[in-house]
Amino acid sequence: MADTAVIAGVGPGLGESLARKFVAEGCRVGLFARSADYLEELAADLGDDALAVPTDVTDPERVEAGFEEVRDAYGPVDILVNHASGGAWSGLRDISPEEFERAWRVSAYGALLCSQTAIEDMLDDDGGDGGDGGTIIFTGATSAVRGRGGAIGFSAAKFAVRGMAESMARELGPLGIHVAHVVIDGQIEPPRVRESQPDRDGDEFLDPDAIADSYWQLVEQDRSAWTLELDVRPHVEEF
Amino acid sequence: MADTAVIAGVGPGLGESLARKFVAEGCRVGLFARSADYLEELAADLGDDALAVPTDVTDPERVEAGFEEVRDAYGPVDILVNHASGGAWSGLRDISPEEFERAWRVSAYGALLCSQTAIEDMLDDDGGDGGDGGTIIFTGATSAVRGRGGAIGFSAAKFAVRGMAESMARELGPLGIHVAHVVIDGQIEPPRVRESQPDRDGDEFLDPDAIADSYWQLVEQDRSAWTLELDVRPHVEEF
Amino acid sequence: MADTAVIAGVGPGLGESLARKFVAEGCRVGLFARSADYLEELAADLGDDALAVPTDVTDPERVEAGFEEVRDAYGPVDILVNHASGGAWSGLRDISPEEFERAWRVSAYGALLCSQTAIEDMLDDDGGDGGDGGTIIFTGATSAVRGRGGAIGFSAAKFAVRGMAESMARELGPLGIHVAHVVIDGQIEPPRVRESQPDRDGDEFLDPDAIADSYWQLVEQDRSAWTLELDVRPHVEEF
Amino acid sequence: MADTAVIAGVGPGLGESLARKFVAEGCRVGLFARSADYLEELAADLGDDALAVPTDVTDPERVEAGFEEVRDAYGPVDILVNHASGGAWSGLRDISPEEFERAWRVSAYGALLCSQTAIEDMLDDDGGDGGDGGTIIFTGATSAVRGRGGAIGFSAAKFAVRGMAESMARELGPLGIHVAHVVIDGQIEPPRVRESQPDRDGDEFLDPDAIADSYWQLVEQDRSAWTLELDVRPHVEEF
Numbered sequence: 020m021a022d023t024a025v026i027a028g029v030g031p032g033l034g035e036s037l038a039r040k041f042v043a044e045g046c047r048v049g050l051f052a053r054s055a056d057y058l059e060e061l062a063a064d065l066g067d068d069a070l071a072v073p074t075d076v077t078d079p080e081r082v083e084a085g086f087e088e089v090r091d092a093y094g095p096v097d098i099l100v101n102h103a104s105g106g107a108w109s110g111l112r113d114i115s116p117e118e119f120e121r122a123w124r125v126s127a128y129g130a131l132l133c134s135q136t137a138i139e140d141m142l143d144d145d146g147g148d149g150g151d152g153g154t155i156i157f158t159g160a161t162s163a164v165r166g167r168g169g170a171i172g173f174s175a176a177k178f179a180v181r182g183m184a185e186s187m188a189r190e191l192g193p194l195g196i197h198v199a200h201v202v203i204d205g206q207i208e209p210p211r212v213r214e215s216q217p218d219r220d221g222d223e224f225l226d227p228d229a230i231a232d233s234y235w236q237l238v239e240q241d242r243s244a245w246t247l248e249l250d251v252r253p254h255v256e257e258f
Numbered sequence: 259m260a261d262t263a264v265i266a267g268v269g270p271g272l273g274e275s276l277a278r279k280f281v282a283e284g285c286r287v288g289l290f291a292r293s294a295d296y297l298e299e300l301a302a303d304l305g306d307d308a309l310a311v312p313t314d315v316t317d318p319e320r321v322e323a324g325f326e327e328v329r330d331a332y333g334p335v336d337i338l339v340n341h342a343s344g345g346a347w348s349g350l351r352d353i354s355p356e357e358f359e360r361a362w363r364v365s366a367y368g369a370l371l372c373s374q375t376a377i378e379d380m381l382d383d384d385g386g387d388g389g390d391g392g393t394i395i396f397t398g399a400t401s402a403v404r405g406r407g408g409a410i411g412f413s414a415a416k417f418a419v420r421g422m423a424e425s426m427a428r429e430l431g432p433l434g435i436h437v438a439h440v441v442i443d444g445q446i447e448p449p450r451v452r453e454s455q456p457d458r459d460g461d462e463f464l465d466p467d468a469i470a471d472s473y474w475q476l477v478e479q480d481r482s483a484w485t486l487e488l489d490v491r492p493h494v495e496e497f
Numbered sequence: 498m499a500d501t502a503v504i505a506g507v508g509p510g511l512g513e514s515l516a517r518k519f520v521a522e523g524c525r526v527g528l529f530a531r532s533a534d535y536l537e538e539l540a541a542d543l544g545d546d547a548l549a550v551p552t553d554v555t556d557p558e559r560v561e562a563g564f565e566e567v568r569d570a571y572g573p574v575d576i577l578v579n580h581a582s583g584g585a586w587s588g589l590r591d592i593s594p595e596e597f598e599r600a601w602r603v604s605a606y607g608a609l610l611c612s613q614t615a616i617e618d619m620l621d622d623d624g625g626d627g628g629d630g631g632t633i634i635f636t637g638a639t640s641a642v643r644g645r646g647g648a649i650g651f652s653a654a655k656f657a658v659r660g661m662a663e664s665m666a667r668e669l670g671p672l673g674i675h676v677a678h679v680v681i682d683g684q685i686e687p688p689r690v691r692e693s694q695p696d697r698d699g700d701e702f703l704d705p706d707a708i709a710d711s712y713w714q715l716v717e718q719d720r721s722a723w724t725l726e727l728d729v730r731p732h733v734e735e736f
Numbered sequence: 737m738a739d740t741a742v743i744a745g746v747g748p749g750l751g752e753s754l755a756r757k758f759v760a761e762g763c764r765v766g767l768f769a770r771s772a773d774y775l776e777e778l779a780a781d782l783g784d785d786a787l788a789v790p791t792d793v794t795d796p797e798r799v800e801a802g803f804e805e806v807r808d809a810y811g812p813v814d815i816l817v818n819h820a821s822g823g824a825w826s827g828l829r830d831i832s833p834e835e836f837e838r839a840w841r842v843s844a845y846g847a848l849l850c851s852q853t854a855i856e857d858m859l860d861d862d863g864g865d866g867g868d869g870g871t872i873i874f875t876g877a878t879s880a881v882r883g884r885g886g887a888i889g890f891s892a893a894k895f896a897v898r899g900m901a902e903s904m905a906r907e908l909g910p911l912g913i914h915v916a917h918v919v920i921d922g923q924i925e926p927p928r929v930r931e932s933q934p935d936r937d938g939d940e941f942l943d944p945d946a947i948a949d950s951y952w953q954l955v956e957q958d959r960s961a962w963t964l965e966l967d968v969r970p971h972v973e974e975f
Contacts, residue, residue, distance in 0.1 A: 116374075190350055
């Protein structure tokens with residue numbers, strides 16, 4: 020039977036590439052994001068194997084309802100990608116406490132809610148290792164391993180997410196759930212953008228379809244050799 | 259003139275040792291914590307150079323008022339220690355979203371509020387490097403660099419704090435503010451506890467007075483060789 | 498045309514799994530190791546796509562001759578796996594300087610020699626990016642990121658290798674050569690060993706075939722999203 | 737009684753500042769370096785508490801003899817600073833194997849020889865914790881934590897040293913020996929150079945006297961709160 024996946028935080032870019040890749044690999048995918056219009060369009064393009072679920076991942080009730088909708092359509096969730104992210108590109112001198120909180124709430128708190136709901140389908144009824152297991156992948160950034168000057172909200176949120184991923188990997192690995200964290204180092208640009216500007220070579224950008232391939236490999240890994248963390252960057256990136 | 263310090267999150271243990279050390283080195287210290295009783299007792303013991311300021315560091319107005327109280331008594335703040343920390347010793351399966359949020363709010367959000375208020379005294383009026391500078395130290399933990407299984411709230415909060423510290427160091431170092439993060443690896447036990455149990459050697463615990471010495475060295479460092487991060491652990495600690 | 502690979506340091510375990518995987522994916526593989534007997538046997542088993550090249554990777558002339566042999570048989574080298582490793586499981590108090598040196602020489606110095614020879618085939622004649630590019634993968638260990646007590650020779654050697662890999666990734670990535678470092682966390686045990694002991698579940702071991710899958714994914718990655726480092730461990734591993 | 741220190745790799749810059757600081761704090765210091773002339777001059781300037789010991793730290797017999805000379809003059813060694821370092825500022829394409837080896841031999845192999853000789857004075861006769869203990873500090877660099885493109889020899893050597901330090905800290909901490917690693921991030925410039933060029937502010941350089949203060953603090957730390965690693969950089973450094 021096909022795997023069921025939830026991608027939380029879908030937009031044009033990596034989220035969309037993940038959805039396309041997972042469907043191409045035979046998954047049925049629930050797409051979570053706040054903007055209904057974009058989701059509907061993407062889901063329509065993907066056909067029967069994708070479901071648009073307009074959801075605010077920071078709202079516990081909406082998250083619960085969103086997962087129910089996916090389960091009703093496709094069955095228990097096997098794969099979760101915590102991909103939602105909040106900006107907050109200011110330093111300590113300029114950020115408002117609200118903006119700082121928002122970055123954390125979308126990235127970390129939302130991922131907690133989605134993960135807690137998803138593991139209900141991956142563990143047995145007692146929260147033990149008798150379930151079918153699953154995969155939970157977090158989208159990280161360089162600012163998750165190296166706090167960026169002038170981006171305190173983003174850095175704090177992305178560090179928090181990495182700490183969650185490591186904690187969850189230690190807790191849930193022995194229970195059959197593969198938790199992984201992908202450090203994306205650089206700017207993502209879809210090939211279609213590049214193709215529209217034939218004068219640029221685009222080497223300095225990450226192709227989201229290529230990143231999606233690495234996410235899928237994480238899903239496919241045998242549990243005797245699971246990866247907790249990998250980084251991806253363009254071959255010309257200075258780092 | 260004596261330096262003015264704020265220690266946010268004072269309790270018996272490292273917070274108290276920091277207060278005693280800073281006063282011994284000639285500072286005048288504002289003590290922030292939620293519990294008034296303990297603070298009053300400690301301040302009385304420390305004399306004229308310490309001020310008890312019962313404060314909830316997660317409340318912007320209380321933080322602002324607390325700093326005002328310290329400034330009125332001792333003048334502009336030169337040193338801030340972000341030492342408040344929220345527990346959250348559960349894994350993904352058991353933690354409530356409220357507990358997860360609380361850990362972040364005390365550790366990270368509170369540190370943001372205190373830091374934003376403190377730098378007003380350290381920078382010039384335009385937020386530039388024409389001020390007197392200062393020192394901001396964060397208390398970290400092993401769970402800030404290595405997410406702990408079964409402690410997702412604590413890990414996410416401590417990672418967030420480390421990301422903040424790194425971001426602030428990059429933003430504020432050139433402006434004359436030394437930002438540092440201390441990774442405390444192990445259990446802290448005050449010597450007085452140890453002395454009451456003469457049968458134990460206590461080697462497995464960190465002496466908070468010894469840690470306070472390292473915090474003070476960070477304050478004293480020349481700005482041509484500032485430390486962003488150091489770790490401390492008992493000599494017998496396995497790590 | 499098929500890719501040509503060199504695996505330096507082949508033995509029963511991960512080296513053999515890499516050879517089998519690369520041949521299965523269409524590569525022709527040069528097998529380097531000191532022991533001729535084992536290599537001949539493995540090469541015979543793999544058929545026309547594998548060449549046994551008994552080689553001491555710490556001897557510049559032998560390395561040069563070994564690559565020549567592979568080039569003569571299969572053409573220019575596209576992929577190199579620096580997999581040779583020297584033990585040195587003693588602490589400072591017990592290790593001899595010779596043992597300390599040996600660990601470094603096999604792991605780091607040998608990898609330098611092989612890498613310098615391999616990139617001749619991957620760059621253009623001026624050492625620039627006009628060549629066909631290629632992939633160089635280093636086998637690392639947990640002791641490459643966390644110095645192990647009682648294993649100073651192994652830790653120093655594995656750290657050195659990781660430093661080389663990072664340096665090479667920064668130098669060679671823009672020239673079209675993908676350099677990656679795999680942190681293997683745990684004990685490897687081939688499935689055939691496991692199968693001979695049906696009473697054990699073997700969950701605590703890494704399956705080398707599963708690790709080889711991840712190496713192959715590194716070879717396959719699009720250069721817009723190259724991975725420098727990933728870790729692999731059994732799902733039950735405590736870390 | 738005064739502590740006896742050995743500083744291996746003394747030159748004008750940090751080595752000299754360490755010697756001056758340690759003597760000022762009451763130590764008697766053996767100065768190891770290859771160049772006799774400079775050592776004699778420095779020792780003469782420091783008086784009875786410093787001994788010039790021209791030594792090649794990569795030669796086991798010379799190291800043994802050097803320590804004997806220091807012991808004869810000042811008694812058993814309490815403090816060792818492994819400060820010798822070999823350059824190797826080339827990338828994979830340009831470095832010779834000899835240059836790569838030289839960097840490792842001076843930095844890592846020499847530190848092994850010095851450390852093995854020094855701990856004879858710090859442990860009891862059985863290599864146990866019944867001795868007086870001591871302190872061993874390694875001078876590291878940013879290239880010890882982040883492999884630098886175009887400096888493969890230096891990166892591999894500095895990574896190796898960091899791996900050694902971590903391994904030794906875990907082995908020797910419980911035996912009463914404090915092992916620490918200092919990551920120096922930036923260029924060092926002695927104040928006397930700066931003073932000769934009054935037009936420059938010199939903010940971009942590390943003052944070696946300021947770094948020496950942090951080394952001394954490591955020596956002074958109470959063993960209930962030892963630091964394994966700290967970094968130092970100028971306040972204006974971009975990192």
